[in-house]
Amino acid sequence: MKRSFSKVLRTLVVAAGLSLSLASGMSFAERAPMVPLPSPSGVDIPPLSVPANPNSLANGTQAQAQPANPSIFTAPNSDPQNYVSIPDKQAGVLIQRAGQEWRLIRNGIITVYGGWLLAIAFFGIIAMYTIKGSIKLHEPMSGVKIKRFSALDRLIHWTMAASFLALAFTGLMILYGKYFAMPLMGGVAYGSFLMVCKNIHNFTGPLFTLTIVLFFLLFVGKNIPGKGDLDWLLTFGGMFSGKHVPAGFFNMGEKFWFWFGMTFLGLLISASGFVLDMIVPFMQIEYLRGTMQIANIIHSSAAILMTTMAMGHIYIGTIGMQGSIDGMKTGYVDATWAKEHHELWYDKLNK
Numbered sequence: 001m002k003r004s005f006s007k008v009l010r011t012l013v014v015a016a017g018l019s020l021s022l023a024s025g026m027s028f029a030e031r032a033p034m035v036p037l038p039s040p041s042g043v044d045i046p047p048l049s050v051p052a053n054p055n056s057l058a059n060g061t062q063a064q065a066q067p068a069n070p071s072i073f074t075a076p077n078s079d080p081q082n083y084v085s086i087p088d089k090q091a092g093v094l095i096q097r098a099g100q101e102w103r104l105i106r107n108g109i110i111t112v113y114g115g116w117l118l119a120i121a122f123f124g125i126i127a128m129y130t131i132k133g134s135i136k137l138h139e140p141m142s143g144v145k146i147k148r149f150s151a152l153d154r155l156i157h158w159t160m161a162a163s164f165l166a167l168a169f170t171g172l173m174i175l176y177g178k179y180f181a182m183p184l185m186g187g188v189a190y191g192s193f194l195m196v197c198k199n200i201h202n203f204t205g206p207l208f209t210l211t212i213v214l215f216f217l218l219f220v221g222k223n224i225p226g227k228g229d230l231d232w233l234l235t236f237g238g239m240f241s242g243k244h245v246p247a248g249f250f251n252m253g254e255k256f257w258f259w260f261g262m263t264f265l266g267l268l269i270s271a272s273g274f275v276l277d278m279i280v281p282f283m284q285i286e287y288l289r290g291t292m293q294i295a296n297i298i299h300s301s302a303a304i305l306m307t308t309m310a311m312g313h314i315y316i317g318t319i320g321m322q323g324s325i326d327g328m329k330t331g332y333v334d335a336t337w338a339k340e341h342h343e344l345w346y347d348k349l350n351k
């Protein structure tokens with residue numbers, strides 16, 4: 001039973017990895033030079049007029065398609081602020097050039113390199129599991145249970161984890177779905193599916209932020225760097241040397257995840273997400289196109305980084321280390337686990 005479960009898990013893992021690679025591959029494909037559209041007037045544009053960057057051909061081809069009337073396309077493309085009598089003064093800029101740059105950054109740099117980062121992390125974890133396997137305890141479980149997390153700690157942690165997973169799934173669909181889900185589902189079904197994803201994403205965001213704040217308040221005291229942390233950091237927890245490095249309630253790897261992953265990246269994603277949702281409280285923000293473009297770039301870059309780190313955290317918290325899930329599942333850990341992985345904490349309890 002255990003064997004077949006691990007087989008299924010491995011197949012799932014490989015399938016998900018392949019989809020991710022496919023996504024990065026396809027987003028690369030989008031960057032391949034596009035062939036300019038033939039001119040309807042029959043006048044072919046000399047190659048020199050083709051923009052140097054193939055990605056900017058979307059606008060370029062449109063302009064070439066209307067060679068007799070170039071001013072219509074060059075004038076609005078240069079960001080002029082025209083007069084409008086409606087309150088939305090942004091409507092006076094017909095085409096904002098930075099929008100094209102934002103599109104190139106989002107569909108190029110973020111999609112492609114983010115895809116590679118996610119795929120490398122994913123396959124790195126598979127490689128680690130295949131080569132090193134799960135980190136086992138050296139001694140047998142003692143049967144003596146030690147309290148590690150309260151019911152409130154676990155409720156907040158699992159709400160944070162569930163909301164994160166919902167956000168990560170829907171967010172990745174928003175960024176990569178068009179490359180593999182749209183061809184599979186067809187445009188209409190994909191459009192409806194993405195609308196559902198977008199709404200789940202928008203409404204789950206504030207819940208995720210709330211859980212980050214609550215988890216921060218609950219655990220900040222246990223994440224202050226202290227005795228043993230520098231040693232842990234310098235030897236990476238003895239992972240490569242195999243040497244045992246004693247740690248307190250949380251080791252330095254967990255503290256890094258707490259401070260950089262959950263707190264810094266979590267709050268950066270939250271703040272930019274509140275801007276994108278246009279729900280920033282207590283501040284008068286003008287949600288201009290430029291503001292939204294910057295918020296979008298910060299949001300997606302930080303979210304991809306956090307998802308990469310979360311993969312490592314989830315791996316170590318489940319199949320990567322024997323007994324690690326017990327504390328967050330039941331609130332209790334075995335004394336052998338506590339002694340082997342958090343010796344300074346264990347010693348303090350037994351003083």
Ligand code: HEM
Pocket residue numbers: 148157160161162164165219223249250254255256257258262266310313314317318324325326327328
């Ligand atoms: C479903 C996926 C997840 C699993 C299986 C999981 C598992 C665990 C486990 C077992 C622990 C306790 C480790 C210990 O006893 O030392 C833990 C702690 C923690 N988890 Fe998760 N987790 C998940 C998702 C997340 C997510 C998405 C976040 C952040 C957004 C997160 C943030 C944390 C933090 C900050 C800690 C405490 C570490 C510290 O404060 O230094 N977890 N997790």
